[in-house]
Amino acid sequence: KAGVTQTPRYLIKTRGQQVTLSCSPISGHRSVSWYQQTPGQGLQFLFEYFSETQRNKGNFPGRFSGRQFSNSRSEMNVSTLELGDSALYLCASSFVGGLGTEAFFGQGTRLTVV
Amino acid sequence: TQLLEQSPQFLSIQEGENLTVYCNSSSVFSSLQWYRQEPGEGPVLLVTVVTGGEVKKLKRLTFQFGDARKDSSLHITAAQPGDTGLYLCAGPNTGTASKLTFGTGTRLQVTL
Numbered sequence: 001k002a003g004v005t006q007t008p009r010y011l012i013k014t015r016g017q018q019v020t021l022s023c024s025p026i027s028g029h030r031s032v033s034w035y036q037q038t039p040g041q042g043l044q045f046l047f048e049y050f051s052e053t054q055r056n057k058g059n060f061p062g063r064f065s066g067r068q069f070s071n072s073r074s075e076m077n078v079s080t081l082e083l084g085d086s087a088l089y090l091c092a093s094s095f096v097g098g099l100g101t102e103a104f105f106g107q108g109t110r111l112t113v114v
Numbered sequence: 115t116q117l118l119e120q121s122p123q124f125l126s127i128q129e130g131e132n133l134t135v136y137c138n139s140s141s142v143f144s145s146l147q148w149y150r151q152e153p154g155e156g157p158v159l160l161v162t163v164v165t166g167g168e169v170k171k172l173k174r175l176t177f178q179f180g181d182a183r184k185d186s187s188l189h190i191t192a193a194q195p196g197d198t199g200l201y202l203c204a205g206p207n208t209g210t211a212s213k214l215t216f217g218t219g220t221r222l223q224v225t226l
Contacts, residue, residue: 050212055212090156102162108156
């Protein structure tokens with residue numbers, strides 16, 4: 001059974017640019033969540049998609065957005081990149097996405113903004 | 115806002131030693147999960163505890179959920195270099211259960 005796949009693994013972007021990250025969840029999982037991980041803030045929840053709808057959202061500015069496709073694959077977009085957006089972006093898929101949900105993470109996309 | 119505090123923040127021990135990592139909150143969680151993350155990789159789920167007072171064992175790792183479901187601990191017996199990594203506890207938010215709150219993390223290094 002294939003795990004969660006995130007692409008690309010590494011990205012270097014310039015301030016002001018935008019970036020799109022992709023996540024393919026485990027087959028059969030309909031919930032996809034995105035997290036940002038930095039040394040200073042740890043793992044912070046960005047948003048969750050379930051059946052193509054955003055179900056939950058964290059406390060991030062509107063520059064961070066996402067979507068989910070009918071095959072459960074998800075993308076997140078960051079516009080007008082800032083240096084502080086440099087982080088490991090993690091995608092997690094879950095079977096149900098409800099109480100007691102267990103999240104299975106991808107390897108992440110390491111984004112560096114210069 | 116539900117917060118999870120982990121202690122210690124860093125731990126460097128020698129192979130064969132025992133250790134305990136703590137995860138504490140002032141809030142009640144319906145369940146807590148423990149993950150281990152290695153550098154450059156995503157967190158890997160180790161265990162989920164659901165019932166207050168529950169104890170789960172995974173080889174040399176013992177996980178306990180507090181009776182009041184506000185805290186949890188991870189005990190490693192006879193640590194090995196392969197146990198090195200970042201240990202994270204996480205729990206679902208009340209009302210938005212699919213959103214996980216992660217602990218501050220404990221970075222463990224086990225040397226020969």
